[in-house]
Amino acid sequence: MILSAIAAVVQALLLLLASPLITGLIRTAKARLQNRRGPSPLQPYRDLHKLLRKGVVEPETASAVFTAAPFVVFAATLLAGLLIPTVAASAPLSQFGGVLTLVYLLALGRFFLALAALDTGSSFGGMGSSREMTIAALAEPALMMAVFTAALGAGSTDPGRMAQVAIFEGWRFLAPSQMLAFAALFIVLLAETGRIPVDNPATHLELTMIHEAMILEYSGPWLALIEWSAWIRQMVLLTLLANLFFPFTLASGPGVMELLAAGGLYLLKILVLAGAVVLVETTNAKMRLFRVPELLAVAFVLGALALISTFLFGVR
Amino acid sequence: MPLWSDPLFGQTMITLMAAAVLVLQITLVAQKSLVASIRVFGVQSFLLAGIAGTIGWFTGAGHIYVAAALTLLLKALLLPTILLRLVEKIQIEHEMRPLLNVPISVLISGLLTLLAYAVAEPLQHGMSYGGPAALGHNTLPVAVALFLTGFFLMANRRKALSQVLALLSLENGLFLGAISLTYGMPMIVEIGVFFDVIVAVLVLAILVGRIREAFDSMDVTRLSRLRG
Numbered sequence: 001m002i003l004s005a006i007a008a009v010v011q012a013l014l015l016l017l018a019s020p021l022i023t024g025l026i027r028t029a030k031a032r033l034q035n036r037r038g039p040s041p042l043q044p045y046r047d048l049h050k051l052l053r054k055g056v057v058e059p060e061t062a063s064a065v066f067t068a069a070p071f072v073v074f075a076a077t078l079l080a081g082l083l084i085p086t087v088a089a090s091a092p093l094s095q096f097g098g099v100l101t102l103v104y105l106l107a108l109g110r111f112f113l114a115l116a117a118l119d120t121g122s123s124f125g126g127m128g129s130s131r132e133m134t135i136a137a138l139a140e141p142a143l144m145m146a147v148f149t150a151a152l153g154a155g156s157t158d159p160g161r162m163a164q165v166a167i168f169e170g171w172r173f174l175a176p177s178q179m180l181a182f183a184a185l186f187i188v189l190l191a192e193t194g195r196i197p198v199d200n201p202a203t204h205l206e207l208t209m210i211h212e213a214m215i216l217e218y219s220g221p222w223l224a225l226i227e228w229s230a231w232i233r234q235m236v237l238l239t240l241l242a243n244l245f246f247p248f249t250l251a252s253g254p255g256v257m258e259l260l261a262a263g264g265l266y267l268l269k270i271l272v273l274a275g276a277v278v279l280v281e282t283t284n285a286k287m288r289l290f291r292v293p294e295l296l297a298v299a300f301v302l303g304a305l306a307l308i309s310t311f312l313f314g315v316r
Numbered sequence: 317m318p319l320w321s322d323p324l325f326g327q328t329m330i331t332l333m334a335a336a337v338l339v340l341q342i343t344l345v346a347q348k349s350l351v352a353s354i355r356v357f358g359v360q361s362f363l364l365a366g367i368a369g370t371i372g373w374f375t376g377a378g379h380i381y382v383a384a385a386l387t388l389l390l391k392a393l394l395l396p397t398i399l400l401r402l403v404e405k406i407q408i409e410h411e412m413r414p415l416l417n418v419p420i421s422v423l424i425s426g427l428l429t430l431l432a433y434a435v436a437e438p439l440q441h442g443m444s445y446g447g448p449a450a451l452g453h454n455t456l457p458v459a460v461a462l463f464l465t466g467f468f469l470m471a472n473r474r475k476a477l478s479q480v481l482a483l484l485s486l487e488n489g490l491f492l493g494a495i496s497l498t499y500g501m502p503m504i505v506e507i508g509v510f511f512d513v514i515v516a517v518l519v520l521a522i523l524v525g526r527i528r529e530a531f532d533s534m535d536v537t538r539l540s541r542l543r544g
Contacts, residue, residue: 171319171325171328174328174332175328175331176331176332176334176335176338176458177335178335179332179335179336179339180335180338180339183339291418293419294346294417294418294419294422295346297346297418297419297422297423298342298343298346298418298422301342301422301423301425301426302339302342304426305338305342305426305429305430308430308433309335309433309457
């Protein structure tokens with residue numbers, strides 16, 4: 001019990017402290033690939049520091065939803081992060097729920113953000129939240145099906161249990177359906193974290209913006225909380241992708257050396273995935289909003305095929 | 317037993333690569349840019365050569381290596397280069413407009429893949445599992461799926477060049493089916509098929525150029541009148 005409490009605290013700290021670094025590294029790598037020098041990878045920490053010291057300006061039209069949203073979003077995202085295994089092959093809060101809880105905690109955060117954007121009554125907020133909900137409604141089925149494919153392979157919806165089964169089975173765990181599910185989940189990752197074919201994370205002065213349009217009215221520590229939870233969410237999704245489909249580097253015992261080695265490999269996996277995201281971002285142009293459903297249709301079909309081929313391929 | 321001589325490991329690798337081939341085929345259906353489609357086709361052929369090479373390694377049949385090497389050289393390197401040159405030379409617009417829009421096309425190819433699974437399933441029942449004899453047999457549904465979606469892709473495209481690409485991906489499905497069921501046809505048939513494909517692409521390349529010269533476009537829907 002005490003051990004799992006410590007694990008929860010350590011994992012929460014890991015998510016809180018490492019997620020700005022991942023975002024910073026993605027930004028720097030992207031700038032380098034575009035022949036710019038770019039900001040230092042530590043810039044997100046400085047942004048957080050700056051924002052947390054400032055005051056808050058609240059719009060006159062805002063209600064209590066506007067005030068509550070940053071905290072709800074932050075708490076939901078962090079909780080979702082505690083439901084997946086990061087370094088060790090078990091999730092700290094696994095007794096509270098499995099993958100389904102994770103998906104709906106992320107959805108709860110998104111719902112409150114959209115609500116808060118509507119609450120201020122600005123036209124940008126309304127536009128942003130309607131776009132966000134459109135994309136979310138299309139991305140969520142694909143996410144669910146990809147996650148269920150992995151759950152079917154392991155016979156459990158608890159991500160920690162899934163990782164243990166995979167480690168036990170070794171390379172036999174790699175089934176063709178997982179390849180399809182991985183591809184689907186990667187597209188969902190791009191859509192959910194607002195990456196370039198779907199949304200441009202680098203600008204907040206564009207008519208096509210989605211995430212930035214929703215948080216336009218926020219300032220100071222509240223903005224810091226929302227930005228921070230967006231970074232944590234990105235790290236949670238990267239971790240989900242890395243540890244659902246390639247969990248073999250996770251530590252299965254409580255040894256210190258083992259945990260340290262697994263931690264290093266975990267960061268390596270996340271960085272490889274982040275590198276893939278950077279490559280996609282630099283080689284693609286942003287899609288028109290009406291073409292985003294095409295991309296998500298591909299993710300949906302891949303996810304559906306993955307789920308069905310688990311039954312049909314005859315491997316398992 | 318070391319990993320590289322365990323046939324079950326070989327089978328896992330082959331099915332993984334086959335699944336990646338299927339993912340690439342669906343990308344091909346969703347892709348609108350011609351240049352990107354050609355590159356996707358190149359990667360797909362590269363994976364096919366990988367599958368052939370793995371089957372060759374685990375069965376010890378020498379002629380499959382030749383087939384793998386031919387696939388690598390011709391389909392993964394030579395054909396994409398020829399097609400990319402062609403695109404550059406005739407400077408066509410890179411966006412292709414399929415007859416059906418992308419979500420419907422992708423859904424249809426998903427359904428075709430399901431059909432392929434349903435068709436290939438009874439064939440798989442009689443086969444033995446495990447051991448080198450069963451290697452790659454469960455890629456049959458993927459092969460049938462490549463074949464069916466290749467057909468659909470060909471019907472769904474307007475431009476002659478993208479139809480050539482669809483034909484090539486269809487041929488990839490045939491190759492995958494042949495190599496996974498029979499460990500490759502006799503060498504002479506294999507070589508014949510490869511030269512057929514090369515000649516077909518070269519002839520079609522010339523034909524595409526001609527169509528473009530005569531009609532100022534590669535849209536085959538304009539070729540609707542016979543003239544004596």
